Amino acid sequence: MSARILLIEDDSALRSNFALSLIAEGYQVRAAASLSQAFELWHDASGAQGIDLVLLDLGLPDGSGDDFLSAIRHQERTPVIVISARNGEQEKARLLNLGAAAYLVKPFTVPTLIDCVQTSLEARLSRGEVTRWLSAFPEISIDLQVGSVLRAGIPVALVPVEYCLLAQLVKSAGKVVTDSQLLSAAMGPQYVDRRDLLRLGMAQLRTKLEADPLEPKLLLSVPGVGYQLAVASGPA
DSSP states (O other): OOOEEEEEOSOHHHHHHHHHHHHHTTOEEEEESSHHHHHHHHHHTTGGGTOSEEEEOSEETTEEHHHHHHHHTTOTTSOEEEEESOOOHHHHHHHHHHTOSEEEESSOOHHHHHHHHHHHHHHHHHTTTOOBOOTTOTTEEEETTTTEEEETTEEOOOOHHHHHHHHHHHHTTTSEEEHHHHHHHHHOGGGTTOHHHHHHHHHHHHHHHOSSTTSOSSEEEETTTEEEEOOSSOOO
């Protein structure tokens, strides 16, 4: 079955253009022009059970897209791509940290939108493809099949960007993953040069997973190349 997308955009021309372009690519699209309509469609579709990805405009006639993102961010398997004319770097970082999977600044081309949608959906699906246990770090367990990350048996709360970064490292455990590969997988291809956002995401991961974030033993930096997940042996 094709992926189901909830498009939240108050501009009727953009909403129609985006919807028709996505439908032409084989996606199922539900479109909302307001925050209240977005919540109605989300609940009608049973939330994360019926929506695979959300395209979210921030400036809506009856509220802010922030409110929608905040309400559903616990559904970490449903990526949210923010589509907004706001181009401030602090705003982008804030929304990504709040849980957005990617941030597209208007105006952008339809191919850019389609590419970002495909990348975000692939990252979502990859969470269920691989299971690895880190035998070198018995206090840490990561199960991508069920989306579980535990530290000393306690669930670790990760926002989608952090989870996608970790998932890419886990799938290449023991190997170096380049900065651009991590950025493309976690945030979208338009962010491949944003190493500042990558450093921020990795710092947050280390704070949540490392005994000493300043002396990491699990999430290793490879200067000038990327990052590596340290393991003593393959998956159990």
